[in-house]
Amino acid sequence: MAGKAAQSVVKAVGEYQYPWREKLAKYKVELSKGVWGYWELGAWKPLGISARHRARLRKEMLLAGQDWPYDPEKKEMRSKMKGHKCDRIAAERRENTANLMQKMPEMLLAYKKRRWEKKMKEEEKAKDK
Secondary structure (H helix, E strand, O other): OHHHHHHHHHHHHHHOOOOHHHHHHHHHHHHOOOOOEEEEOOEEEEOOOOHHHHHHHHHHHHHOOOOOOOOOOOOOOOOOOOOOHHHHOHHHHHHHHHHHHHHHHHHHHHHHHHHHHHHHHHHHHHHHO
């Protein structure tokens, strides 16, 4: 007898369906006001349905294959990168340094030539005086 009673309880629990349609009809206006609450006449009003019950209603509705239109819109992802700028551009700087080091002999020759020309001009000025 006790076994039959236990089986009937298990069967009743297994067949129990969360009445999401009735709950949705009851809280439809409240859910459309926002996720956490809303401002009314300058005062914050929490929703009439708790977050736990809202989450259960959402879960049951999604399991039933319905869509949930009451989620807030997603914000745009942050484009600002975290970390130190010097760490992010280190590879670029190393590449630039390597390119400059390849040009270094030509740059040194040009510098020596400029310095020599300047020296020659100064010597000519000194001779003219």
